[in-house]
Amino acid sequence: MIIWLNGAFGVGKTTTAQMLATMRPASRVFDAETVGYLLMQALTDYRFSDFQQLPPWRTLVPIIASEISRFTGQDLLATQTVLNETYWTELQQGFSQHSLEVFHVVLHARAETLAQRIRADQEDQNARQWRLSHISDYLAARDWMQVTADLVIDTTTLAAPEAARSILRAVEARR
Secondary structure (H helix, E strand, C coil): CEEEEEECCCCCHHHHHHHHHHHCCCEEEECCHHHHHHHHHHCCCCCCCCHHHCHHHHHHHHHHHHHHHHHHCCEEEEECCCCCHHHHHHHHHHHHHCCCCEEEEEEECCHHHHHHHHHHCCCCHHHHHHHHHCHHHHHHHHHHHHHHCCEEEECCCCCHHHHHHHHHHHHHHHC
16 A cells, blocks of 8 residues: 655655654655656756656656565655646556556645745755745645545644554554
8 A cells, every 4th residue: 555645845744754653663754756866867968947847757656656665665755746637547457457556645734834934944045945936836736635535634733643653543444
């Protein structure tokens, strides 16, 4: 299984996944962004503004996730914002082709809360403006994201450990 944490930048996906990994030892964090970095290095002669625009990213993420899960015998905790519904559909089809069940979690927070968290983030200051500029993109995509989600959690006032426990309960109830 892959537990995919989706939502706006700054909503707490990475922190929640790290908490969930400590609560669920049979899982490991998988950052699909690393596949994008690989493609950025390999495709320097192609112009694109976001590696998710590259069909190879949407093809490779399910393959790599499936292989890591098969090799380790662990479920994966993916932390990647996907705001394009067509891209999400392609990823879902790829996971299905590789027999990897997806539990899609959308973490939500109010726009003001997201902006505050992004401004307060000291670890990723270089991406601050980019992340802030994508809050409106998340808000535009939120409806389809929540419809396709297995679980939606509002993290506006919820700390990461509580969000992780909610995800764990939902995943265990599904199995």
